[in-house]
Amino acid sequence: MTTPVLLLVGIAFVAAVILGIAARIFHVEEDPRIEAVTNLLPGANCGGCGQAGCSASAEAMVKGELEVNACVVGGTETAEAIGAYLGYDVAGSEPSLACATCEGGYRAARKYNYSGMEDCRAALQLYHGYIRCENGCLGLGSCRKACKFGAITMDPESGLPQFHPDRCVGCGSCVAACPKGIIKLVGEKTRILHWNQYTQCLSPCRQRCPAQINIPKYLAHARNGEYGAALATVKDNNPLPVATGRVCPELCATECRRQTQDDPLAINAVKRFVADWERNSGERMQVSIAPDTGKKVAVVGAGPSGLTAAYYLRRLGHHVEIFEQMPKLGGMPLYGIPDYRLSEEQYEWDIDGVLELGVEAHTGVKLGRDFNIHALKAQGFDAIFLAIGLWQGRLLPFEGKELKGIYSGIDYLRRFHTDEEIIKGKRFVIIGAGNVAMDCARSALRAGAEEVILTFRFSRDLMEANAHEITDAENEGVIMRCLLSPVRFVGEDGKLTGMEVQEVTLKQNPGSLPDCIPVEGSNEIIPCDVVIQAVGQAAELDEIVEADGLERTRYGTIDGKEETLETNIEGVFTGGDCFTGPRLLVEAVAGGRYAARSIHYYVTTGEIPPIEDRQREMVPQAMVDSLINVAPLNSRAVKPMISLEERMGNFREVEGTISEQQCLTESQRCLNCGIYCYDQNDLPQSEIRQATSCPNEPHIAEKKQAEKAD
């Protein structure tokens, strides 16, 4: 027994001596930077960077074999710290998130019933999978299994993967695992610069939204209670969700497929809920900002278009300064929308969200009066965005126009938000029927007017205001008088005492507004002490045209190129109402993001690429006449409203925000519409949830043909 033990001890001793000598001979000095970089990494050892762990990752970075921004857990901060330590430039690093490009899911037509291995690759081996659509998601969740971060769940309703941005680190494992190539990693810049394309699978609501918000995506997050992710989805296209959540007329809902079965989704009410959820928390959701590009952009005008452009330009890494003529930022929604629809305090949350990104703002300075375009260029701005709005209220040139008591709609509304005296009176006549006219009429009632008559020279169906604004105005006591044309203003001792009007009939005029034919002998004088004219607005351009040679259109707007928003002055862009004429707040937001795209390309590459296959019109087949096997679900969420009695004598908010429960049940009503891959003739009755053919097919076919021809 003793001999074998001694023998083993001897062998061990000799081996130890040999190893010791070998270690001395082959010893390699470890680069001390590896340990330092390892310490800068988060120590998650997740393998998301493609290395065996954090030490291996650090070694590869030190050797220059791996980008310093490869750590998906550490993000930009870690990348910058490592970059600073190793002396590398980390410019261009930006967080990417996974997203799927298929919306078909369980609705896709099936070739056969599959009951094999729960793996998308295995399913694909069999006759290219059991889904008829070449592009469609197979729904077996190989991506979910590949994700080490729990950032993917499979939605039981649609069978599609759902990505949770708070957990996704952009490692790309799901991209590699998907045999259909449906998953993409999309960076911040790509999301900001993207515009709808016909070749995308776009739900009708998303096609109709001027800001192109991914509505089904935010509704899907909302129904899972992921309000932060829902809001982040909205903010990829719209940085003013508190404001738009209150005043947007919800064009998207007019195209919502759910209305073929019951009522359209209350899309904007859900947006408002998630926006208020953030505002009420008092903590702003952080968005990433690309590394500084060293480029400077001046934004002239702090309305929705200017604020939006500033927000995205800053997120794209540019230095942005806003120049605003009024004492406060916000533009027309701040000075023109009454508090009962959108209060200053509410809107300020959105505005602060822009400033907190590091956007600088100068207020009380007016282009043309205090500075000009040349001066901005001399200050080193690489591009200038003119979003100066329409601040000049048009006035009708009628007899008696000089009488005291006649104001423009903007002049009237602005005074509620400045130190100027509020216009008071007993009997108001409002001329016009747009949202500004309704705002004036409803404000006048709240400010103590005894009678408010709104006159409009066309018929009621041609009123431009949002339908519910008209109804609300009427319910509150505004008297609507259509088919009345103003003739002159009458007064005594320089003061207005009435407005003469004449009845008209309409003669249809194909392709444009009808002609108003006066009815002889129908003139009457409406007694009033205040007339508010809400009949149009113009941009204040004279000084800018004179000082800088800016060109304008015959409509009094700034002349610019439709595709790029460039004006006649090099490096000067325009957008928002001063370019398009008066439009909706959400359209100004869209214009701001579009301008940010053009300006970003201009200052970084000098060229503004056109948008391929840009979706300009609704794809005709996007709407369907009926849905098969879609049962009515929950009644549409209705916003709480204060009573008519509670509204008078004050500017309290009329419409409230829906409750969390309403948000959850409302977002469940979304059908998560997509347009690829399902055809009702292919679907067995039991599997039909919703059926239509793919409206993208003609475009895709055309594209494929063009490619072949090339």
Ligand code: SF4
């Ligand atoms: S696997 Fe996909 S979803 Fe999961 S963290 Fe990586 S990129 Fe994000």
Ligand code: SF4
């Ligand atoms: S059901 Fe949902 S995805 Fe479909 S149109 Fe309506 S809101 Fe959009």
